[in-house]
Amino acid sequence: MAEEQSIAQMMQDMGKRAKVAAAELALASTDAKNKALLEAAGALKKNVRTILEANEKDLDYGREKGLSDAMMDRLALDRSRIIAIAKGLEAIAELPDPVGDTIAEWDRPNGLNIARVRVPLGVIGVIYESRPNVTADAGALCLKAGNAVILRGGSDSLHSSSAIHACLLEGLRTAGLPEDAIQLVATRDRAAVGEMLTMTGMIDIIVPRGGRSLVERVQSESRVPVFAHLEGICHVYIDGAADPQKALDIAVNAKMRRTGICGAAETLLVDESAEAIAIFVIGALLDAGCEVRGDDAMMALDDRVKPASDDDWKTEYLDAVISARFVSGVEGAISHVAENSSGHTESIITEDTETAETFLRKVDSAIVMHNASTQFADGGEFGMGAEIGIATGRIHARGPVGLEQLTSFKYQVRGTGQTRP
Amino acid sequence: MAEEQSIAQMMQDMGKRAKVAAAELALASTDAKNKALLEAAGALKKNVRTILEANEKDLDYGREKGLSDAMMDRLALDRSRIIAIAKGLEAIAELPDPVGDTIAEWDRPNGLNIARVRVPLGVIGVIYESRPNVTADAGALCLKAGNAVILRGGSDSLHSSSAIHACLLEGLRTAGLPEDAIQLVATRDRAAVGEMLTMTGMIDIIVPRGGRSLVERVQSESRVPVFAHLEGICHVYIDGAADPQKALDIAVNAKMRRTGICGAAETLLVDESAEAIAIFVIGALLDAGCEVRGDDAMMALDDRVKPASDDDWKTEYLDAVISARFVSGVEGAISHVAENSSGHTESIITEDTETAETFLRKVDSAIVMHNASTQFADGGEFGMGAEIGIATGRIHARGPVGLEQLTSFKYQVRGTGQTRP
Numbered sequence: 001m002a003e004e005q006s007i008a009q010m011m012q013d014m015g016k017r018a019k020v021a022a023a024e025l026a027l028a029s030t031d032a033k034n035k036a037l038l039e040a041a042g043a044l045k046k047n048v049r050t051i052l053e054a055n056e057k058d059l060d061y062g063r064e065k066g067l068s069d070a071m072m073d074r075l076a077l078d079r080s081r082i083i084a085i086a087k088g089l090e091a092i093a094e095l096p097d098p099v100g101d102t103i104a105e106w107d108r109p110n111g112l113n114i115a116r117v118r119v120p121l122g123v124i125g126v127i128y129e130s131r132p133n134v135t136a137d138a139g140a141l142c143l144k145a146g147n148a149v150i151l152r153g154g155s156d157s158l159h160s161s162s163a164i165h166a167c168l169l170e171g172l173r174t175a176g177l178p179e180d181a182i183q184l185v186a187t188r189d190r191a192a193v194g195e196m197l198t199m200t201g202m203i204d205i206i207v208p209r210g211g212r213s214l215v216e217r218v219q220s221e222s223r224v225p226v227f228a229h230l231e232g233i234c235h236v237y238i239d240g241a242a243d244p245q246k247a248l249d250i251a252v253n254a255k256m257r258r259t260g261i262c263g264a265a266e267t268l269l270v271d272e273s274a275e276a277i278a279i280f281v282i283g284a285l286l287d288a289g290c291e292v293r294g295d296d297a298m299m300a301l302d303d304r305v306k307p308a309s310d311d312d313w314k315t316e317y318l319d320a321v322i323s324a325r326f327v328s329g330v331e332g333a334i335s336h337v338a339e340n341s342s343g344h345t346e347s348i349i350t351e352d353t354e355t356a357e358t359f360l361r362k363v364d365s366a367i368v369m370h371n372a373s374t375q376f377a378d379g380g381e382f383g384m385g386a387e388i389g390i391a392t393g394r395i396h397a398r399g400p401v402g403l404e405q406l407t408s409f410k411y412q413v414r415g416t417g418q419t420r421p
Numbered sequence: 422m423a424e425e426q427s428i429a430q431m432m433q434d435m436g437k438r439a440k441v442a443a444a445e446l447a448l449a450s451t452d453a454k455n456k457a458l459l460e461a462a463g464a465l466k467k468n469v470r471t472i473l474e475a476n477e478k479d480l481d482y483g484r485e486k487g488l489s490d491a492m493m494d495r496l497a498l499d500r501s502r503i504i505a506i507a508k509g510l511e512a513i514a515e516l517p518d519p520v521g522d523t524i525a526e527w528d529r530p531n532g533l534n535i536a537r538v539r540v541p542l543g544v545i546g547v548i549y550e551s552r553p554n555v556t557a558d559a560g561a562l563c564l565k566a567g568n569a570v571i572l573r574g575g576s577d578s579l580h581s582s583s584a585i586h587a588c589l590l591e592g593l594r595t596a597g598l599p600e601d602a603i604q605l606v607a608t609r610d611r612a613a614v615g616e617m618l619t620m621t622g623m624i625d626i627i628v629p630r631g632g633r634s635l636v637e638r639v640q641s642e643s644r645v646p647v648f649a650h651l652e653g654i655c656h657v658y659i660d661g662a663a664d665p666q667k668a669l670d671i672a673v674n675a676k677m678r679r680t681g682i683c684g685a686a687e688t689l690l691v692d693e694s695a696e697a698i699a700i701f702v703i704g705a706l707l708d709a710g711c712e713v714r715g716d717d718a719m720m721a722l723d724d725r726v727k728p729a730s731d732d733d734w735k736t737e738y739l740d741a742v743i744s745a746r747f748v749s750g751v752e753g754a755i756s757h758v759a760e761n762s763s764g765h766t767e768s769i770i771t772e773d774t775e776t777a778e779t780f781l782r783k784v785d786s787a788i789v790m791h792n793a794s795t796q797f798a799d800g801g802e803f804g805m806g807a808e809i810g811i812a813t814g815r816i817h818a819r820g821p822v823g824l825e826q827l828t829s830f831k832y833q834v835r836g837t838g839q840t841r842p
Contacts, residue, residue: 369835415791
């Protein structure tokens with residue numbers, strides 16, 4: 001109880017300090033923010049040894065705890081990973097500063113000039129798991145957009161994150177920016193997360209970065225608005241008017257380029273009239289080492305196709321597995337997507353522009369594509385620079401969450417003495 | 422308990438039907454939506470007598486309940502008020518449809534074309550008090566932006582709201598749109614509000630329209646994101662370089678034009694160097710019938726000035742009362758605002774552009790003005806057409822919430838067969 005109270009108090013205190021820092025940061029120059037990022041990158045390079053020592057402690061802790069090999073790999077740093085983190089900071093320094101941009105401007109008949117101008121969002125809470133690089137990536141992105149950030153990393157990576165955080169603080173200090181701009185929750189106590197999720201009035205947005213169970217907890221418990229996606233059940237629909245080679249290239253790329261990312265395709269829909277293309281594409285997926293789980297008609301095409309269960313249509317495999325079925329044209333595809341998609345990314349393959357436009361208009365997902373691989377669902381590929389994640393919510397940010405999505409706006413009204421009649 | 426369960430069930434059912442209607446409405450043509458609005462306006466005009474009879478029942482109920490004169494006035498309808506409501510619907514039909522607008526579009530080096538396109542927000546919950554006209558205004562605005570809406574009016578206006586709602590349904594039917602697009606919670610049970618506030622996954626945004634206690638309850642209890650402002654503690658700052666006549670005109674207009682609106686000024690700040698202007702402006706406010714509560718220096722200027730307490734700097738009077746104090750230049754004004762403002766609207770009066778720009782940049786409110794009355798803080802005055810309210814939050818909507826703010830967006834990506842390397 002005393003412990004819980006002190007965690008609550010600690011978090012409240014961090015929240016207050018973040019708000020003060022956010023007010024200062026909102027007015028910081030682009031130069032100062034970039035200097036902090038570049039100096040932090042320099043500190044990372046200079047302190048490789050210290051960071052690796054800290055990482056060694058985390059790896060010891062992880063071994064004792066019996067973490068899986070995959071988790072140990074996510075946790076592990078080496079010189080090249082640290083250099084990559086530093087380069088990430090330098091890349092964010094290169095991005096244009098969104099703060100102060102005029103988004104829209106117009107004049108009123110009474111002579112008032114009205115401008116909608118970008119300002120920082122305020123205070124961002126980032127809750128993540130074992131990858132220590134998120135400390136730098138998320139901290140830097142929030143900073144560049146003029147926000148204060150409270151970082152709550154996984155307990156497994158506490159030492160590594162702290163060592164990386166120390167480099168960010170060195171950057172802030174050198175640039176003359178408040179150290180409270182990037183705070184790290186330095187406790188393994190999980191009560192800190194629960195506290196963050198209720199800090200309305202102090203934290204403006206929570207961004208969870210990690211596996212399904214983390215995102216699910218944050219989405220269900222948070223009183224603070226959340227930018228996230230729970231899963232990416234992405235669809236590729238091959239229309240009757242598809243170019244067979246494009247269909248094959250895109251389907252195989254969408255599924256197999258990287259199977260573990262949220263933009264990977266999980267379900268292949270094929271127009272009933274495109275049986276020949278289906279044989280061609282399914283064969284290529286199977287040849288590429290992908291397991292295909294199909295409806296009866298798909299199973300009839302290739303005896304390597306396994307039967308799909310009802311659950312398969314709502315499953316994010318994140319693996320070399322795809323569900324596949326025939327649908328009745330683009331409307332059948334749209335219905336299937338409406339019922340089963342997680343609202344992340346869907347793509348139609350067709351040479352018929354009208355059919356494509358129907359799909360692009362009617363499918364209600366964050367990202368809808370025509371003749372392109374769902375694996376392009378990424379802030380970098382969209383030209384936004386770095387992203388902190390992909391959101392499937394409908395409020396404020398939808399799709400890749402980059403610098404612009406980490407801002408709010410205000411109205412500046414310029415008059416010459418106008419009063420309202 | 423059984424009653425509570427049935428309210429919960431009723432609301433869940435309404436939520437599900439709203440989601441189905443929202444999916445249909447998202448694809449409805451502008452013509453169909455406009456037809457629904459115009460037919461509803463026609464139905465209102467045709468059914469004036471029925472609506473007045475329903476209103477009479479509410480007024481009887483209100484008299485029995487002993488409602489105040491002000492509340493009875495808000496509740497009361499007459500022919501001209503009903504005609505005004507109908508004209509409001511016609512005006513919303515005239516506004517451009519935001520759905521389908523391309524907000525941004527760009528090409529990538531690999532040839533992908535990316536467009537950010539406006540789509541409806543989804544399902545909006547509107548919780549309001551005794552004014553029955555909100556039924557039509559809010560219903561129409563949500564409809565025009567392609568959203569389904571669940572309206573929960575004050576229990577005092579249940580009959581009037583139901584009669585107006587029937588006209589909206591007639592409009593939807595005639596236009597071939599789903600009646601579930603505009604649903605009215607037809608119960609006086611307050612549990613319905615509590616239920617709405619927890620319907621994440623069914624309701625995308627809650628908009629409370631009413632007094633402070635309603636907004637406070639919604640903001641503190643809602644699990645669904647909220648567009649609202651709790652209060653409008655708006656400031657007018659008269660700089661040392663202000664034009665005295667502009668200062669007087671704007672200060673008197675900002676306070677006295679209508680004292681009961683959220684954009685009315687509540688505090689006057691004057692630069693220490695502008696004592697002569699202060700005498701001039703304070704005198705005009707007092708002469709206009711405004712009570713002035715000042716610091717010692719203000720009291721020394723005019724013996725009609727009453728002493729301000731500490732609370733006065735954080736009070737929204739919504740009445741002919743203003744607090745007034747001297748500050749040390751624009752930085753003093755910015756500090757006072759940062760400490761006391763509700764983040765709604767603030768205005769600086771000065772002929773010095775540089776000082777004005779400092780104020781516009783540094784003050785972190787939804788609307789910041791230069792040489793203009795705070796009473797312009799209004800969607801109509803901004804040229805947005807009708808508004809559903811003003812938001813002081815930082816997420817999604819800030820400032821006037823009009824049609825555009827009631828939309829979300831999605832990305833449409835058009836390719837020619839691109840796969841990700």
